[in-house]
Amino acid sequence: MIKLFFFIVFSLGCQLIFANEKASPILNLDRTYLAFGDRITPIKLEFSFNYRFFDEGKLYLGYHQKSFWDINNRSSPVLDTNFNPQLFYDLGEHKDIYWTLGIFEHLSNGGLDHRSRGTNMSYIHALKKLTFQKVKIDIMAKAFVSYKKDNDSPDINEYMGIWSAVFRFKEFLPLENYHALEYRINSGGEYGTDFDRGNSEFGFYYQPMKKALFNIYTQFFFGRNEYLLDYKIYHRSARIGIAFVY
Numbered sequence: 001m002i003k004l005f006f007f008i009v010f011s012l013g014c015q016l017i018f019a020n021e022k023a024s025p026i027l028n029l030d031r032t033y034l035a036f037g038d039r040i041t042p043i044k045l046e047f048s049f050n051y052r053f054f055d056e057g058k059l060y061l062g063y064h065q066k067s068f069w070d071i072n073n074r075s076s077p078v079l080d081t082n083f084n085p086q087l088f089y090d091l092g093e094h095k096d097i098y099w100t101l102g103i104f105e106h107l108s109n110g111g112l113d114h115r116s117r118g119t120n121m122s123y124i125h126a127l128k129k130l131t132f133q134k135v136k137i138d139i140m141a142k143a144f145v146s147y148k149k150d151n152d153s154p155d156i157n158e159y160m161g162i163w164s165a166v167f168r169f170k171e172f173l174p175l176e177n178y179h180a181l182e183y184r185i186n187s188g189g190e191y192g193t194d195f196d197r198g199n200s201e202f203g204f205y206y207q208p209m210k211k212a213l214f215n216i217y218t219q220f221f222f223g224r225n226e227y228l229l230d231y232k233i234y235h236r237s238a239r240i241g242i243a244f245v246y
Contacts, residue, residue: 159188180205
């Protein structure tokens with residue numbers, strides 16, 4: 001329980017510190033949530049942040065981490081933790097699309113010998129925001145190249161592909177509180193066309209109260225490469241938990 005308590009406190013602390021964009025050069029990079037599954041599904045935690053090096057600057061240091069904790073096992077082991085630091089540059093807006101250049105991104109699980117997994121990447125990321133009547137839609141696409149793969153995961157790119165995308169539909173129901181439906185997809189293969197080696201994920205966010213700084217979060221995942229250690233194994237899971245405002 002000490003590990004779980006630390007994860008929760010750390011995530012809450014990150015959100016409290018990083019929430020005010022004008023007051024801090026530290027901003028949110030991706031999702032921060034804690035979600036529980038059934039008795040055979042490990043707890044899943046993701047948190048992330050980035051740091052702007054200069055006031056009004058465009059160069060950022062980002063960090064994203066994903067952990068899987070098998071709390072129902074007798075020894076409650078952490079199955080895998082994926083560390084994802086990166087250096088990126090905000091290219092700004094062009095024709096209503098927000099562009100980001102990923103100069104360097106590292107992804108690994110910090111494992112030793114046969115449990116070691118990892119790769120390095122560079123990427124270009126695009127964000128398009130749309131509004132249809134009252135429905136807000138965010139479309140995000142990331143194209144990347146991998147290099148210097150770990151010796152124990154030389155074929156990891158076959159399960160990561162060369163692209164990923166996120167579609168987020170916000171406030172599309174006649175509800176006063178914030179809510180969003182999210183779909184994430186990542187296809188595998190050398191050219192990103194092998195969907196059998198990729199994965200898909202659906203998520204639903206709902207703010208229980210107007211003043212709440214968190215959302216009730218439901219997630220459905222199916223596919224491969226949910227975490228690095230078992231990136232070749234097909235997983236199917238359903239989880240529910242708390243996601244913090246991003």
